[in-house]
Amino acid sequence: MQFSRKHLLGLEGFSKEEILYILDTAKSFREVLSRPIPKVPTLRGKTIVNLFFEASTRTRISFELAEKRLSADSVNFAVSTSSVKKGETLRDTARNIEAMKIDMVVMRHSAAGAPHFLSQCVDAHIINAGDGQHEHPTQGLLDLMTLQEKFGDLSGLNVVVVGDIAHSRVARSNIYGLQALGAKVGLCGPATFIPYQAEHWGVEIFNKIDEAIEWANVLNVLRIQLERQQGGMFSTTREYFNLFGITRQRIESAGKDITILHPGPINRGVEIESELADSDYALILQQVTNGVAIRMAVLYLFSGLSSDNSSESDA
Amino acid sequence: MVAERNNQVIDAAGLHRTLTRLAHEIVEQNRGVANLVLLGVRTRGVPIAYRLQRMINDIEGQDLPVGELDVTMYRDDVFQKIKQPSVQTTNIKFNIDGKTVVVVDDVLYTGRTVRAALDAIIDFGRPTAIQLAVLIDRGHRELPIRADYVGKSIPTSQGEEVRVKLKETDQQDSVSVIRAFGEK
Numbered sequence: 001m002q003f004s005r006k007h008l009l010g011l012e013g014f015s016k017e018e019i020l021y022i023l024d025t026a027k028s029f030r031e032v033l034s035r036p037i038p039k040v041p042t043l044r045g046k047t048i049v050n051l052f053f054e055a056s057t058r059t060r061i062s063f064e065l066a067e068k069r070l071s072a073d074s075v076n077f078a079v080s081t082s083s084v085k086k087g088e089t090l091r092d093t094a095r096n097i098e099a100m101k102i103d104m105v106v107m108r109h110s111a112a113g114a115p116h117f118l119s120q121c122v123d124a125h126i127i128n129a130g131d132g133q134h135e136h137p138t139q140g141l142l143d144l145m146t147l148q149e150k151f152g153d154l155s156g157l158n159v160v161v162v163g164d165i166a167h168s169r170v171a172r173s174n175i176y177g178l179q180a181l182g183a184k185v186g187l188c189g190p191a192t193f194i195p196y197q198a199e200h201w202g203v204e205i206f207n208k209i210d211e212a213i214e215w216a217n218v219l220n221v222l223r224i225q226l227e228r229q230q231g232g233m234f235s236t237t238r239e240y241f242n243l244f245g246i247t248r249q250r251i252e253s254a255g256k257d258i259t260i261l262h263p264g265p266i267n268r269g270v271e272i273e274s275e276l277a278d279s280d281y282a283l284i285l286q287q288v289t290n291g292v293a294i295r296m297a298v299l300y301l302f303s304g305l306s307s308d309n310s311s312e313s314d315a
Numbered sequence: 316m317v318a319e320r321n322n323q324v325i326d327a328a329g330l331h332r333t334l335t336r337l338a339h340e341i342v343e344q345n346r347g348v349a350n351l352v353l354l355g356v357r358t359r360g361v362p363i364a365y366r367l368q369r370m371i372n373d374i375e376g377q378d379l380p381v382g383e384l385d386v387t388m389y390r391d392d393v394f395q396k397i398k399q400p401s402v403q404t405t406n407i408k409f410n411i412d413g414k415t416v417v418v419v420d421d422v423l424y425t426g427r428t429v430r431a432a433l434d435a436i437i438d439f440g441r442p443t444a445i446q447l448a449v450l451i452d453r454g455h456r457e458l459p460i461r462a463d464y465v466g467k468s469i470p471t472s473q474g475e476e477v478r479v480k481l482k483e484t485d486q487q488d489s490v491s492v493i494r495a496f497g498e499k
Contacts, residue, residue, distance in 0.1 A: 003399055021401075028385065040388035227361040235391040297402075304399030 007126040008302050009121045010135035011176040019180050019273050023145050024295055029300070032069065036060035037283060043072035046303055048104040049097050052129070053079045056108055058264055058288065059129050059138070063106050064293035075102070090114060098122045104303055107131075112169075125302050133167050141265050142294040147218060150259060155182030159210045160204075161245065163222030163271055164193045166233075170263045174220060175201055188212035188243060188278040192233040192261025201231050209244050213254045220261040221246055237270045251281060261287060278298045318470035320494045324469060327488035330450075333466040334363065337448055338370035340464050341417055348375045352414045356432055357385045357403050359421040363450060367419060372495060382407035383421040386416075389431035405435070410442040417464075423449040425464070426460035453477050 003021060011019070015259040032040055048067050052060055062075075067074040077097070090109075097105070104125045107115050107135060112132035130136040147154055159178050165171045165187050177203065178185050186204035187194055196203055206212035213219070233238065251258050260272070260282040268274035277284065323335065345351055348371060355364030361383045368381050371459060385403040386392070395398060418432050429447060448464035453471045469492065471477060476493040480486075 025402050028404045031404050031406070032388070036440060039438070041434070082480040151337060204449060210488060216336075300402065303392070 026293045029265035029296035043070040046072045048074045048103045051107045053109045058309045062291045136169040140177040142291040145290045155185040159218040160186035160216040166195045168229045218259045323416040325490035330488045352380045354382045356420040381407045386431035416442040422454045426458035
């Protein structure tokens with residue numbers, strides 16, 4: 001397969017073949033992680049900047065590990081200690097970093113579209129590590145990889161994303177990725193959490209968690225992002241847990257096998273019962289392991305075309 | 316128009332005889348099969364390694380462990396090609412510490428694949444020795460590497476291509492030298 005994308009800005013518009021190719025590549029890199037020396041020299045000499053304008057533990061560490069496992073040189077840029085605090089614009093920050101001759105930028109930003117903007121003003125390859133409420137493509141891919149490991153073919157699988165869909169970049173990347181692979185997607189949450197006109201995405205919408213569980217093979221339980229709940233869309237965590245929290249009792253009364261994903265970090269006792277998060281229903285830690293493999297695959301595949309030969313075809 | 320001149324140099328029966336000889340040489344050289352493991356280099360080194368395993372079993376009555384090695388992650392030309400090479404899975408389910416590893420590949424050419432394979436193997440452990448078995452040695456080495464077991468040496472020019480076909484991957488057993496001529 002000819003993989004010819006330069007940036008990973010989102011999963012929107014990706015074909016089934018492209019996604020399966022990334023997942024296959026990730027499988028090969030996952031094997032590297034289980035070796036006595038879990039490191040390969042593939043990206044030796046490449047320099048990658050991790051540009052995080054928003055707090056992140058898991059995603060940043062996962063990218064950093066992936067970079068180190070591939071022998072790339074990586075530099076971290078955390079906004080709290082940077083010149084952005086002094087009023088520098090995104091474009092200036094990027095141009096300065098580029099002047100230091102870097103090959104790739106892994107970027108998280110609170111504004112949707114920030115990586116797209118960056119990809120237009122610098123030559124480096126851009127990997128979106130989460131932009132505002134838009135997309136989080138590597139999270140979407142690692143969810144797909146985890147489901148593929150469990151189910152093989154995802155076509156016909158019913159996956160419900162539960163929680164604050166409106167504010168969730170994870171939900172959007174999941175929807176694009178799952179639909180590309182032929183899975184059916186449902187959304188479940190309080191009406192204030194379901195985006196306006198979400199029905200045009202070709203998804204099922206559930207306002208009652210028990211109906212969603214009835215329909216689903218997989219629940220992808222989102223974290224309730226309390227930091228984004230200043231708009232009066234949400235009453236209390238207790239009420240949310242009573243109405244939408246995933247509990248063992250709810251799962252077991254459905255009387256069928258259900259798989260639970262969660263992008264982390266978990267709010268135990270808010271969106272999911274604490275004990276259930278540690279049970280065999282949940283593949284949460286497997287998602288984290290797969291995250292490193294997916295990011296290795298993405299860094300490898302998207303570092304391929306340099307700007308001067310991107311228009312040429314395969315020789 | 317690109318035309319091809321296709322010269323078959325080994326047929327199915329010949330391939331079988333050649334591999335049989337390689338199997339005997341590997342056993343003879345190592346005075347048996349104790350501590351021996353085979354590592355096939357993807358793609359066509361892998362089926363050849365499994366065939367050698369069967370043939371060595373016929374001689375010594377013992378199945379050697381066979382591993383599958385993909386060296387893409389270790390190549391030195393990953394970013395010189397326009398198309399990013401596909402990464403395949405490496406599958407080595409046994410410990411190689413203290414073993415004699417026989418690396419198996421179809422064609423030995425520049426030696427760069429073998430160089431990458433050596434680096435990969437060292438990341439898996441510390442074998443006592445590493446040997447190299449190839450079906451075809453076509454010359455034009457760019458690195459100081461030579462094979463311990465050679466099926467057939469075929470002098471070629473750099474414009475030619477050696478095409479190994481195996482039943483497992485290509486539905487037939489043969490080795491041909493392909494020369495393309497005409498305008499490309």
